[in-house]
Amino acid sequence: MYQTNPPRSPKEILPTMYDLKSEDPEELGGSDQFHIYQPRLLEETFRPANYPLDKVFTGTDLNLYYDPCHTQWYKRPDWFAVVGVSWLYEEKDLRLSYVIWQEGVDPLIVVELLSPGTEKEDLGQTLREVNQPPTKWEVYEQVLRVPYYVIFNRYTNELQVFTLQAERYQPVDITNSPLWIPSIELGLGLWQGRYEGIERLWLHWFDEEGNWIxxxxxxxxxxxxxxxxxxxxxxxxxxxxxxxxxxxxxxxxxxxxxx
Incomplete structure (x- = not known):
């Protein structure tokens, strides 16, 4: 590729979300009702106190392109949130995907809902194959450096939270207190209640007074x-x-x- 002087930014020369695929019909997972309702509940209750709603974006089962050197590589989180970025792409269009080199803002939190087919990768128990893209765990931890990584197993109701410490994910003990994120003045915990007519434990955001959003x-x-x-x-x-x-x-x- 011809290099200009001064160099042009990746946003100008690399593919945009319009150039990249937004879905893969051969990709499995994410189609059961829980994978529909739980992300929707997270989106509805994600109301950071210190950000206007038009500066908050949440993605559900959306392609997340993360590597400007390998523009076709992506991960597809069950749910993720970004703050400080327009909820519309370039403030005018609904997103087909989230492209890091176009957006310039990394996710604050990623939530994965465990399923039998993705459990090992979600928990970082798979190894990167030769000449293959990095694993999901490696992307969140080492490439995007997502500050908060949450994993919820709906079969056992086990909630695991990881935060970046010394450049690696470390588990957070949430036995006596749920996750609290000071930068957005919100917490994430397990709520026993009825949503969409279904009574069970759900991931749910709460405010600084402990009230469910x-x-x-x-x-x-x-x-x-x-x-x-x-x-x-x-x-x-x-x-x-x-x-x-x-x-x-x-x-x-x-x-x-x-x-």
Whole structure:
């Protein structure tokens, strides 16, 4: 490739998300209902207190291109979140994939939902084959250096959390306290509840006071209750005004001077 002077940035000369494939029909996994509902719940409740919603992006089963030297290599996390980047690609288009050299911002957290076919790779128990792309664990830990890596086994309800320490993932003891991420003022824990009609343990975000972040349905219900309460207050005031008028007659006009 011809080198210009000064050199052009990777964003200008490397493939964009429009040039790279966004799905692979031969790729297995991620199609069961839990892999649909759990990422959706994570997305609905991921509300960082110190970032506007238009500067937060979450991806579900989306190609994540990570290596500008091997532009066709990608991983496909079950769910990941990026903060400080527009929720739209170049603030105008829905993403087909997430391309690191185009976006310039790495994920803050990746969540993998264990399944029998991906368990060993998710847990870093597979070895990189010769002349093959790095494993998922290697990409998250050594290439993207994702600060928080969360693995949830829905069959055993085991939750594992890893954070980068001395350039390697180290397990976090969450026995007595769930994961808290100071940079976004959010925590991630296991919530026993009903979502999409299914009662079970779910991964769920919570705020600094320990309150579970409301889902979309819960937020709409809160708005409905607030609207109903406001309507009741208005109706009560109108009723009191009507009683006053019935008792004392027409209210005096304001602004006039007394003689």
């Amino acid at each position: 409301p889902t979309t349905v819960e937020r709409e219900e809160q708005k409905r209750k607030q609207l109903n309460e406001e309507q009741r207050r208005v109706a009560t005031l109108q009723a009191e005004l009507a009683r006053y008028q019935n008792t004392f007659g027409k209210l005096p006009e304001s602004g006039g001077s007394a003689e």
